[in-house]
Amino acid sequence: MVEIRELGRNKEELMHFINFAWEIYQDDSNWVAPLKSDLLKLFLGSDISKKLDCGPHTFFMVFENGKPLARALVGINEKMNLKKNINTGYFSCFETVNSTKAVKCLMDHALNWLKKQSINRLIGPLYPNDDVDNRGLLIEGFDSSPVLMTSYNPTYYQQLLEEYGFKKDADFFAYYCDNFDMARARVDKIASFAMKKYHFRIDRIDLKQVDLEIKDLIKIIELIVAHGQEEENGFEYSSPPSYEEFSLEVKKLLPFVDRDLIYIARSGDAPIGFVLALPDYNQVLKKMNGKLLPFGFIKYLWYKNKIDGIRGFAQYVIPRFRNKAVNAAIFQKILLAAEKKKYRYIEGSSINENNLKSRRVFENAGIKPYKIYRVYHKIF
Structure with a gap:
């Protein structure tokens, strides 16, 4: 029964x-x-x-x-x-x-x-x-x-x-990219042109000044929310975080960060966009089978330096700089770092099918979707 x-x-x-x-x-x-x-x-x-x-x-x-x-x-x-x-x-x-x-x-x-x-x-x-x-x-x-x-x-x-x-x-x-040369050939010109025309630069997030950097990151999210564009920027099924919530999330991820994969865009001193990416620690978790002890932690220490993939999971741009290739310019930096550090692939996910602006960052670089996730609803 x-x-x-x-x-x-x-x-x-x-x-x-x-x-x-x-x-x-x-x-x-x-x-x-x-x-x-x-x-x-x-x-x-x-x-x-x-x-x-x-x-x-x-x-x-x-x-x-x-x-x-x-x-x-x-x-x-x-x-x-x-x-x-x-x-x-x-x-x-x-x-x-x-x-x-x-x-x-x-x-x-x-x-x-x-x-x-x-x-x-x-x-x-x-x-x-x-x-x-x-x-x-x-x-x-x-x-x-x-x-x-x-x-x-x-x-x-x-x-x-x-x-x-x-x-x-x-x-x-x-989106899955393992041909960095092809992606860079398409992104480089767009990024260089956009930064000169629209007067912005790309900075690596300074982990030594993490509290100051978090304040700039949350300013970007607050501007997006103030213009009613949170659903266009990934908050379809959650509410935008408070400073305290966002700070906790970022600091929780710090032990897993590769400092060459996290960037913020600025125009003058004003933050205008950011992209966060992490090494694909699932490659390590797969070896651990859900257990940290007795041998899981040893496997973690051994395999974490062998990770050869990246997941880009957060990209935000303030309304005034949308459609000005800010994400493409940051993606260029991540591609350069991936090549230099011998990463094999980058996944960008997950992007709403209706978010054409974020999708174009990848599709303009010749990168196609390879997985699809569906959220369902039922009215009762």
Whole structure:
């Protein structure tokens, strides 16, 4: 008999929730296991970012004769709902066996839980209050492992969600570049021309002055928000961060930063845009299989210096400098650094299919999408 349980907020129950993913992906060589300890901290609310503090949430698991079939984290981002004047819930950490009845049981209970809190729309899969991590369901591009902080799932998830009644809300593209010479040949002229014509320069973010740099980065985001352009700049499913939230996120990433991959554009002393990229630490996580101890940390130290990929995951330009090739000029710097430091590839992700300005940065350089992620919605 199929039954559903709402899990308790304790280590034992939540570890059942976490460990279920290993059952789904045990024979999938492309899957990259997350760190179990990080997930447990997130779920218990003891992580630095406090992402689940955005609103009420719960953990559902479906079982049949004691065997787990499906799971999901279901919640409400109250800050986003208030900002956008909507009544929307989200689902995250969705995993399931290939079973229509399991998904129906799971989602029926998710909708009932949300209805009791006056919610009438469900979106997902999404990471809580985050438009960078694991956004959307992978629907194209299953032939390679995911890069850092991107989604991966079995191919059958799409059919199961759509059979339940979920509709496409938006698709997001990932771009892959491993021909740096071709990309630079197209970007170099554009970047040089734009910097001279529009009077801006590209600076490497100074990690020795990180607090001052963070203030400039948040100024850029605040200007974007003030002009009502946050959804055009990646905040489709979350609310723009406060200075404190953004500072925490940046500082959390500092141990993993390659200082040659993070740049800010300035006109005079005024910050006008930035792009952040990180080495693809999924190459390391894949070796660790979700465990930091006893040998995971040793593997981390060994493999982190062998990373040969990059993920560019954040690009913002203030309204006055949009359409002036600011992102292209920063991308030129990242390409130069990638060549110099012997990186093999760069992924830029994930970009809303309707964000043509950001897509052109890659497509004008001859780079095409190679993965597509879909966020779904269901009105009830």
